[in-house]
Every structure is written in structure tokens, then in C-alpha cells.
Amino acid sequence: MFLQQLINGVSLGSVYALTAVGYSLVFSVVGLINMSHAAIYMSGAVCFSMFYNLGGRNVPLLVVFLIALVYAAVAGLTIERLAIRPIREKGDGMIYAILSSIAVKTIIESVCQIVYGTEIRAFPTILAGRYVEVFGARMMAIQFVMLAVTIVIMLALGYFTLKSKMGMGLRSTAQNLRAANLVGVPVNRIVALAFAIGSVLATVAGIFSCMYYQTVQVNIGGVIGQKAFAATVLGGIGSLTGSVVGGFIIGIAEMLTAGYISSSYRNLVAFSILIIVLIFKPSGIFGQAESKKV
Amino acid sequence: MNENGTVLSLENLETWYGQICALRGISLDVYRGEIVTLLGSNGAGKSTTLKTISGLVPALSGKVKFLGEDITNSMPHSIVEMGVIHVPEGRRIFRDLTVTENLEIGSFSLKDNAERKKRIEKVFETFPALADRRRQMGGLLSGGEQQMLAIGRAMMTDPKVLLLDEPSMGLAPVLVQEIMEIIKNLNEEGTTILLVEQNAKVALQLADRGYVLETGEIVMEGDADKLSQDDSIVKAYLGH
Numbered sequence: 001m002f003l004q005q006l007i008n009g010v011s012l013g014s015v016y017a018l019t020a021v022g023y024s025l026v027f028s029v030v031g032l033i034n035m036s037h038a039a040i041y042m043s044g045a046v047c048f049s050m051f052y053n054l055g056g057r058n059v060p061l062l063v064v065f066l067i068a069l070v071y072a073a074v075a076g077l078t079i080e081r082l083a084i085r086p087i088r089e090k091g092d093g094m095i096y097a098i099l100s101s102i103a104v105k106t107i108i109e110s111v112c113q114i115v116y117g118t119e120i121r122a123f124p125t126i127l128a129g130r131y132v133e134v135f136g137a138r139m140m141a142i143q144f145v146m147l148a149v150t151i152v153i154m155l156a157l158g159y160f161t162l163k164s165k166m167g168m169g170l171r172s173t174a175q176n177l178r179a180a181n182l183v184g185v186p187v188n189r190i191v192a193l194a195f196a197i198g199s200v201l202a203t204v205a206g207i208f209s210c211m212y213y214q215t216v217q218v219n220i221g222g223v224i225g226q227k228a229f230a231a232t233v234l235g236g237i238g239s240l241t242g243s244v245v246g247g248f249i250i251g252i253a254e255m256l257t258a259g260y261i262s263s264s265y266r267n268l269v270a271f272s273i274l275i276i277v278l279i280f281k282p283s284g285i286f287g288q289a290e291s292k293k294v
Numbered sequence: 295m296n297e298n299g300t301v302l303s304l305e306n307l308e309t310w311y312g313q314i315c316a317l318r319g320i321s322l323d324v325y326r327g328e329i330v331t332l333l334g335s336n337g338a339g340k341s342t343t344l345k346t347i348s349g350l351v352p353a354l355s356g357k358v359k360f361l362g363e364d365i366t367n368s369m370p371h372s373i374v375e376m377g378v379i380h381v382p383e384g385r386r387i388f389r390d391l392t393v394t395e396n397l398e399i400g401s402f403s404l405k406d407n408a409e410r411k412k413r414i415e416k417v418f419e420t421f422p423a424l425a426d427r428r429r430q431m432g433g434l435l436s437g438g439e440q441q442m443l444a445i446g447r448a449m450m451t452d453p454k455v456l457l458l459d460e461p462s463m464g465l466a467p468v469l470v471q472e473i474m475e476i477i478k479n480l481n482e483e484g485t486t487i488l489l490v491e492q493n494a495k496v497a498l499q500l501a502d503r504g505y506v507l508e509t510g511e512i513v514m515e516g517d518a519d520k521l522s523q524d525d526s527i528v529k530a531y532l533g534h
């Protein structure tokens with residue numbers, strides 16, 4: 001059972017990790033806790049489902065997947081441009097930007113409710129009924145794909161931030177936005193990029209998660225958002241590695257709890273871990289103390 | 295020098311921090327190929343002048359003109375792209391980027407990678423101490439090395455005008471001489487320089503002309519050798 005729960009934990013963890021990275025990316029460049037992030041997770045999956053249904057349920061899934069990713073990127077860019085940047089540029093402090101992101105979240109959720117409805121609907125899946133053998137335990141093929149995609153995305157993102165020019169711009173902006181702008185880094189473009197990447201990753205997570213459960217509903221963002229945020233803080237908000245590690249820790253802890261104690265304790269354990277970390281190392285596992293950041 | 299040679303000019307520039315007036319309408323000109331120094335005691339508004347030019351703080355009124363073009367309140371990175379480079383006080387290098395990355399980021403808008411490599415090598419030629427530490431994190435450099443890196447990063451943009459904010463601050467006298475030598479060389483290679491200094495002696499040795507700022511107003515201006523003989527300047531900034 002341990003191995004089985006570990007596998008379930010890792011695959012749940014990959015959903016958290018993908019979502020957590022978006023929180024961290026945005027926080028690292030503008031110091032904003034983006035409350036609309038989980039709504040993107042949900043609306044990306046809803047967008048996928050809607051275009052699938054619109055196409056008479058026989059459009060290739062890859063096509064709707066790409067449409068959903070484009071939606072996510074555009075949504076991320078739009079939120080940044082219309083709801084965050086004007087506040088940031090006025091220098092009114094991040095609390096107003098957080099409030100603005102809460103408003104955005106509510107708007108996205110309302111639009112989805114109106115357009116898509118509130119009932120639970122079937123979500124298309126891939127590789128249904130297929131399994132992969134892992135050290136004698138069975139892993140659903142979709143879980144395997146989800147994990148593989150997460151790993152590939154994380155490696156690509158790591159390579160991008162460390163090796164590309166935009167990645168270097170991202171790191172410099174995270175260290176000090178004004179200083180980066182002063183040496184010629186187009187920080188507005190960098191910040192927009194962070195929103196776009198974060199939104200795309202959240203949508204990937206949302207779609208795979210719905211494929212796993214084979215259902216979708218407009219309220220799926222809430223709990224995932226909280227857990228992914230907990231994972232972000234656990235790993236050290238602002239640290240990409242931290243978000244990924246935090247995501248896997250929470251996913252695994254939850255599934256082991258569900259397996260050995262009871263499913264009703266899984267949220268309790270996830271958030272208890274968070275509180276313990278906050279007490280003993282508030283900057284998280286990979287986080288740097290505030291003074292070192294700049 | 296004539297009007298056509300004006301690279302940078304400030305016209306009645308006024309800058310406020312909330313309720314505090316930091317610049318009370320200052321005007322100054324910097325001509326092509328010059329080293330102009332801006333002197334003044336703590337809190338006079340020297341850094342604010344540079345910050346307003348580079349777009350870090352907004353001007354309330356007045357104009358900043360670069361080669362005749364109005365650049366008042368443009369985005370900092372667009373001002374950088376035009377060739378006006380600000381090396382801020384306290385050498386704000388990126389602690390978590392390597393020395394090479396700190397230089398690369400100075401040429402962000404440059405598309406030509408070969409050119410970027412060439413400029414990096416030029417910086418390493420100018421500052422051999424940096425070449426030995428190219429893969430080291432910026433935060434691990436000594437104060438003098440960080441200042442060199444900050445100036446090196448500015449060189450990466452192939453600047454038309456350099457705005458230097460107290461490059462000698464906190465450096466040992468030998469290093470001060472070295473940095474001043476480098477500034478002189480950069481100038482001889484064609485870069486126009488606006489140099490803010492507390493160390494008036496060093497600045498006036500290097501500069502062609504100077505302005506003296508006091509509580510947000512320009513109270514004196516003239517050729518560097520004249521200023522270094524002026525009684526009040528000698529008293530206020532040159533000791534004895």
C-alpha cells in the first residue's frame with residue numbers, strides 16, 4: 001500500500017507543483033500573491049471542456065489542449081496588463097493589487113458559471129483503463145503522463161530561467177525590479193511573461209487533473225488553489241525549486257494520510273505541515289531570508 | 295561649446311518625494327565629450343538629479359532632453375536603450391547573478407551575440423580582476439570589485455552618456471585613483487560623463503566643468519579649475 005499511496009501522492013503532487021510555480025513566479029517578480037491564479041487553473045480546464053463539446057466531442061484532444069493553453073497565456077497577459085500593472089505603476093502598494101486579483105478571480109468564476117453552468121460534467125480523458133507497472137505497483141497511465149509532463153516542463157523551465165536571456169531578465173527582476181529596469185531590462189515584459197507562464201502551467205495542471213478525475217466543475221479551483229499556495233509557502237515563496245518540492249511534499253503527505261489514517265484527515269495534515277514550517281522556518285525550505293533577497 | 299554639441303540638458307527640473315521638494319527647478323547642460331561634475335553636500339539632491347534623468351523618479355515639471363529629444367519621465371529601460379546609463383549609488387549589482395551574467399544583463403536589448411561577447415571581453419580587459427571571477431556570484435565580490443562591475447555593466451551598453459553616482463564612495467584611495475583613471479579613459483574613448491561626487495577634490499581634477507547643488511538648487515557653476523580655486527568651494531568641499 002505504501003508504494004501505491006506514494007504513487008498517488010506523487011501524481012497529486014505534480015498538479016500542486018505545476019500550480020505552485022505560477023504563484024512563485026509572479027510573487028518573485030512583483031511581490032504579489034496572485035489570488036486569481038486558481039481561477040485560471042479552473043477556467044483553463046473549463047475552456048478545454050467547452051471547446052471539446054463545441055467540436056462535437058470528436059476534436060483531437062491535442063487541438064483543444066493547445067487552444068486552452070493559448071487561452072491561459074492570453075488570460076495571464078490580460079490580467080497583468082489590466083488589473084495589476086496600473087496599480088503597480090502607481091506605486092500604491094501590493095495590498096491593492098491583491099484586492100484587484102481577488103476581484104479578477106471572482107469575475108472569472110462568475111463568467112465560467114454563466115457560460116458553463118455549475119453542474120459536474122464529464123471530462124474527456126486519455127489512456128483510460130491503461131496502467132503502467134512501477135516496482136510491482138500499478139500506476140494509471142494518465143498519472144504517469146501527468147508526472148512525465150510535469151518533469152519535462154520543470155526541466156524546460158529551469159533551463160529557460162538559467163540559460164536564456166529572458167530567464168536572466170526574470171532572475172534579475174526577481175532580485176530587484178527597479179535595478180533591473182535601470183540597467184535596461186524591460187521589466188513590464190518580464191512581469192507579463194511571468195503571468196503568462198504561470199497561467200499556462202496552472203492550466204496544464206487543471207486539465208490533467210480533470211482528465212484523472214474524468215469530471216470538471218467550476219468550483220475545482222478553490223481547494224487546489226489553497227493547497228498549491230501552501231506548497232508554495234512550504235517550499236519558499238519565490239523559489240521555483242521550492243514550489244516543486246513543496247508540491248510533491250504536500251501531495252505525498254496527503255495521500256499517505258489518506259491511505260494510513262483516513263481520507264478525512266488529508267487536508268488537516270497538509271495544512272498542519274504548512275503551519276509547522278511557518279513557525280520554524282517562515283521563509284520555507286528553499287526560501288532566503290528577506291534581507292538576502294535583494 | 296555650442297548648442298549643437300549639447301548631449302544632455304535639464305530645463306527647470308522639479309522633483310518631489312511626496313511633500314518633500316528635492317529639486318527646485320534646476321537647469322544644466324552637458325556637452326559632447328565633456329566630464330561634468332555635480333557637487334553638493336548630503337541631501338543636496340545630487341542622486342535625485344540622476345534618478346530623474348534616468349526615469350527612476352518622476353519629474354513634476356521641467357524637461358530632460360537627450361540630444362534634443364524630450365525624454366522626461368520615459369521608462370528607465372527605454373532611456374537605457376537610447377544610451378543614457380545610470381550607475382547608481384551603492385553599486386546595485388545583482389548579487390545572485392554571476393559576474394558574466396551581471397555584464398550580459400547590461401546589454402539586454404542588444405540582439406548581436408558576437409558583439410555582446412566582444413564587449414564582455416573589453417570589460418574584462420579593462421578590469422582584469424573581474425575576468426578572474428567571471429563565474430563568481432556578484433554578491434561575493436569586494437566593494438571595489440562591485441564598483442568595477444557596476445561600471446563594466448554600464449560599458450556593455452556602449453553608452454553615450456554615463457551618469458555616475460559617487461563611484462569613489464567607500465573605496466580605498468588607491469582604488470579611487472584607479473576608478474578615476476578608468477572614467478577618464480572611457481571619456482577619452484568618447485563617452486560623455488556626468489559625475490556626482492562628494493569627493494570634490496578628485497572630481498574637480500577629472501572634470502571639465504562643474505555645478506554645485508544646495509538643497510535642490512544650483513548655486514554655482516563654472517570651469518573645474520575655476521571652481522577648485524573658489525573660496526567657498528574650497529571651504530565647503532575641499533577641506534582646509
Ligand SMILES: Nc1ncnc2c1ncn2[C@@H]1O[C@H](COP(=O)(O)OP(=O)(O)OP(=O)(O)O)[C@@H](O)[C@H]1O
Binds near residue numbers: 314315338341
Ligand atoms: N525616496 C525618498 N523619499 C523621500 N525623500 C527622499 C527620498 N530620496 C531622497 N529624499 C530626500 O531628497 C533630498 C535629496 O536627496 P538625494 O538622495 O538626492 O541627495 P544627495 O545629494 O544624493 O545626497 P548624498 O550625498 O547623501 O547621497 C534629501 O532631503 C532626501 O532626504
Ligand SMILES: [Mg+2]
Binds near residue numbers: 383
Ligand atoms: Mg546621493
